[in-house]
Amino acid sequence: MRATLMYGAGDVRVETVTDPTIKQPTDAIVRVVRACVCGSDLHPYHTMAAQQHGQQMGHEFLGIVEQTGTDVTTVKAGDLVVASFSYQDNTCEFCRAGVQTACVHVGFFSAAQAELIRVPLADGTLVKLPVGADSALLPSLLTLADVYGTGYHAARCANVTTGDTVAVIGDGAVGLLAVLSAKQLGAERIILMGRHKVRTDLGRELGATDVVAERGEEGIALVRDLTDGGAPKVLEAVGHRPAYDQAVGIVRAGGVISRVGVPQYDEAPVGFASLFGRNITLNGGPAPVRAYIDELLPGILDGTVDPGKVFDRTVTIDDVPDAYRAMDDREALKVLIAF
Numbered sequence: 001m002r003a004t005l006m007y008g009a010g011d012v013r014v015e016t017v018t019d020p021t022i023k024q025p026t027d028a029i030v031r032v033v034r035a036c037v038c039g040s041d042l043h044p045y046h047t048m049a050a051q052q053h054g055q056q057m058g059h060e061f062l063g064i065v066e067q068t069g070t071d072v073t074t075v076k077a078g079d080l081v082v083a084s085f086s087y088q089d090n091t092c093e094f095c096r097a098g099v100q101t102a103c104v105h106v107g108f109f110s111a112a113q114a115e116l117i118r119v120p121l122a123d124g125t126l127v128k129l130p131v132g133a134d135s136a137l138l139p140s141l142l143t144l145a146d147v148y149g150t151g152y153h154a155a156r157c158a159n160v161t162t163g164d165t166v167a168v169i170g171d172g173a174v175g176l177l178a179v180l181s182a183k184q185l186g187a188e189r190i191i192l193m194g195r196h197k198v199r200t201d202l203g204r205e206l207g208a209t210d211v212v213a214e215r216g217e218e219g220i221a222l223v224r225d226l227t228d229g230g231a232p233k234v235l236e237a238v239g240h241r242p243a244y245d246q247a248v249g250i251v252r253a254g255g256v257i258s259r260v261g262v263p264q265y266d267e268a269p270v271g272f273a274s275l276f277g278r279n280i281t282l283n284g285g286p287a288p289v290r291a292y293i294d295e296l297l298p299g300i301l302d303g304t305v306d307p308g309k310v311f312d313r314t315v316t317i318d319d320v321p322d323a324y325r326a327m328d329d330r331e332a333l334k335v336l337i338a339f
Contacts, residue, residue, distance in 0.1 A: 001016070001017060001018075001019050001114055001115040001116045002014055002015070002016060002017075002114065002115050002317045002318070003015060003016075003017045003056055003111065003113065003114035003115070003317075004056065004057045004058060004113035004114060004317070004320045004321075005017075005054025005055060005056055005057065006044060006045065006048055006054055006055050006057050007050065007051060007054045007055075008048050008049060008050035008051060009044070009045060009046055009047055009048050009049075009050075010045060010046075011050070012045070012057070012320065012321040012324045013054060013321065014317055014318050014320055014321065015054070017056070017114075019116055020111075020116055020117060020118035021118070022067060022068075022069050022118070023118065023120075024069060024120060025069035025070045025071035025072075026069055026071045026072060026120065026121050026122060026123065027068070027069045027072070027118055027119060027120055027122060028065055028066075028067065028068045028069065028072055028075060028118075028119045028122035028126060029065070029066045029067040029068075029116060029117070029118055029119070030061070030063040030064065030065055030066065030081060030083070030116070030117050030119055030126070031063050031064050031065075031066050031115065031116055031339075032061045032062075032063040032112065032114060032115055032116065032117055032339055033062055033063045033064060033080070033133050033138065033338075033339055034061065034062050034063070034138050034139070034142045034336060034337065034338060034339070035058050035060060035061040035112050035113050035114075035142075035336075035337040035339075036058075036060050036142060036311065036334060036335060036336050036337055037058075037113070037320065037323045037324060037327055037334070037335045037337070038058075038059065038060060038146060038147070038173075038334075039172045039173060039174065039327070039334070040239070040262050041057060041058070041324070042324070042327060042328055043239075043262065043264060045324055045328060046328075055110070056110060056111035056113075056114065057110065057111070057112075057113050058109070058110070058111060058112030058113030058114065059085040059108060059109040059110060059112050059145075059146065060085060060109075060112055060142060060145040060146045060147075061082075061083060061109075061112040061117060061142070061145060062080065062081060062082040062083070062129065062138065062141055062142050062145065063080070063081065063117070063339075064078065064079065064080055064081075064133060065077050065078065065079045065081055065126070066116070068122060069122070071123075072122045072123055073123060074122070074123045074126070074128070075122060075123075075126050075128055079126075079128045079129075080128070080129045080131065080132065080133050081126040081127060081128055081129060082126070082127050082129055082141055082142065082144050082145055082293070083109070083112075083119055083125050083126050083127075083145060084100065084125060084144075084145060084146075084149070084288075084289045084290040084293065085108060085109055085145055085146045085289060086100060086101050086103070086106055086107065086108050086109070086125075086286070086288075086289075086290070087106070087107050087108075087109065087119060087120045087121045087124070087125040088100040088101075088103035088105060088106050088121060088124050088125060088290060089103055089104075089105050089121050089123075089124040090103070090121075090123070090124030090125070090290060091124065092104045092105070095124065095290075098288060098291040099288050099291075100124075100288040100289075100290040100291055101285070101286040101287070101288045102288075103124075105121060107120060113317070113320055113337060114317075115317065115339060124290070125290065127144075127290075127293050127294070127297075129141055129297075130301070131301070137300060137301065137308070138308075139308030139311045139336055140300045140305070140306055140307050140308030141297075141300060141308075142308070142336070143173075143177065143307040143308060143310065144289065144292075144293050144296060144297065144300070145289065146287070146289060147173045147174050147177050147307070147310065147334070148177045148180075148181075148289075148296060148307040149287050149288075149289025149292045149293065149296065150174050150177070150178075150237075150260050150287040150289065151174050151175070151176070151177030151178035151179075151180065151181045151235075151237065151260070152177070152178075152181040152184075152287075152292050152296060153260055153284070153287035153288070153289070153292065154168075154174070154178045154181065154235040154236075154237060154258045154259075154260040154284060154287075155178055155181040155182045155184075155185050155187075155235060155258070156181075156185075156292075157256075157258040157260075157283040157284045157285075158233040158234070158235055158256045158257075158258035158283065158284075159233070159256065160181075160182045160185040160186070160187050160233055161185060161186050161187075162185075162186030162188075163186065163187075163188045164182070164185075164186065164187045164188060164189075164232065164233055165187070165188065165189040165190075165191075165227055165231055165232055165233070166182045166187045166189070166190050166191070166231065166232075166233045166234075166235060167190075167191040167192075167193065167223055167227070167231035167233070167234045167235070167250055167251075168182065168190060168191070168192050168193065168203075168208070168234075168235045168237060169193045169234065169235065169236045169237060169238055169243050169246055169247055170193070170194065170236070170237035170238040170243060170261060171192060171193075171194025171195070171196055171199040171200055171203060172199075172237060172238070172333070172334075173310040173333060173334040174237040174260060174261070175192070175194065175203075175235075175237035175238070176192075176199065176202055176203050176206055176310055176333075177206070177307050177310065178235045178237050178260070179192055179203050179206045179207050179208050180206040180207055180305060180307060182207065182233075182235070183206065183207030184299075184305070187207075187233075188209075189209050189210070190207055190208045190209050190210070191208070191209070191210040191211075191212060191223060191226060191227070191231065192204075192208040192210070192211050192212070193211075193212045193213075193215075193219060193223070193246065194211065194213065195213040195214075195215070196330060198333075199333055200213070202309060202310070202333075205309070206309070210226060212226070215242070215246070216242070216246070217249075219246060219250075220246060220249035220250050223250040224249075224250060227250075227252065229252055229253075230250055230251055230252030230253065230255065231250050231251060231252055231255065232251075232252045232254070232255040232256070233255060233256055233258070234247045234250055234251045234255065234256070234257045234258065235258050235260070236257060236258065236259045236260070236261055236284070237260055237261050238261040239259075239261030239262045239263050239264050240261070240264050240265070241264070241265040241268060243261060244257075244259070244263075244265070244268050245268075245269075247259070248269065248274050248275065248280075251278075251280055253278040253279060253280070254278070254279050254280075255280060255281070256280070256281040256282075256283055257275075257280060257281070257282050257283065257284075258283045258284040259282070259283070259284035259285070260284050260285070260286075260287055262286075270282065310333055310334045311333075311334050311335070311336040312332055312333045312334065312335075313326065313332040313334075313335045313336065314335070314336045314337075314338050315335055315336070315337055315338070316337070316338065316339075317337060317339060320335075320337060323335035323337070
């Protein structure tokens, strides 16, 4: 099969590799119909040390089940399915509590930008979709694998509700779908902090009422002025230290910072002057998107929401290296891979 491999920073190749096979009776093999490049894929694209053997890439996909292990009962060959970016049994105490990314058997996909993928714990990971493989809804359905569920997790962890004022840091796909999610949960005012006009225009379409393009102290001052002292709920969808510092700067006393951007730092202020003294809640983490798929799916199916708008370019598997470059150069927001 054809698959995407990364050999080091900036070095993405598409090669022919061995097809995956069933290894456990709980496995399934899925033929990928749609996959994509994630903003978090750009972290190793910037930092991965050169290596002799490439590492397969990708954690978002939907496709058609080709084969199942003997213990799989919820899906069968021929089903169109979407997978959360983590695999889990969906039955342990943590899964039952809605924290599937802490499942006692959890793992994370890293080989989805390929024609075939092995899915461990298929019953707890795959969700059958009630549409055909030619449906126009596939881009939006694919967002259930990660970015829509992650944006929704940001809003849920901040307890966004009717009438709230929310600030969203980051105009990538997750930030934009955090805007959509905050709107769905009833936020009245949504301030999007981003500096790419095409993206922030989409953010306005998805529910943002204000856009602040400035960064650093200037951006903090503008948001604090817009909110008469700070936003009660801040959703941080970037993962770099300056975004965290911006969140600390704009959050209102007694408010909450919800982080879903994968942190690219290990140390950040949480002491008296930053969080403790102002009674700030720091929340968020890897999104347990499996917990949200059943909740978010109906809105996509009935056309209430269209999170697939975050895809602004489509490529074939052989053009994936250019997709990484385009996203890294901000020429594309999020690239869809069609097979």
